[in-house]
Amino acid sequence: MMKYINSVANSTTGLPVQNASVQVNIQGGAAATLYADDGVTTIANPLTTDANGQYAFKAADGTYQLIISGNNIATQTINNVLLVDALPADLPTSLPATSGKLWNNGGALSVS
Template structure:
């Protein structure tokens, strides 16, 4: 599960509040399941940008398409947005008993 954060701005650089951001699977183009936290609470899809034009969501590792639309903006599509967990899932999350072993130390790869 990864967090994706971005923002929408007009050509003038001003943030676009209230824009719609549809998160789809890629290349399928079907609405993706997204979350407002790390995989516990399903979020509405499409999302709406806040007053600063910002939006964020969590989704499973994979490829996504973002379709951004709204009043007075041209609809834009971002294809092949890749979300990948940088830490291998098989790393232990507690300090290994022997030295020289890799482990996930709170999101940082460490050596025991």
């Protein structure tokens, strides 16, 4: 189970977007089960951003889709959000030559 933290900002002004809706789906499927802690306390899905435009959740390892919407913002869909507790030992540690490959970018999972 991994914690995911991010924020929503207005693309024109850069100011945080309060009360935006963040729907978290299992990639290609239904709404994901979200937690406030390590799999004990479930939280609402969709989430709502706070006064700083931030949102956070914990979810089981897997690939997710985020759909962000709200008043006065264009709906955005972010696909292939990968949550993993630990990076696999066999991931390359340098940028792969081809695009779309996972790699260990200094301890963070990245896609080339």
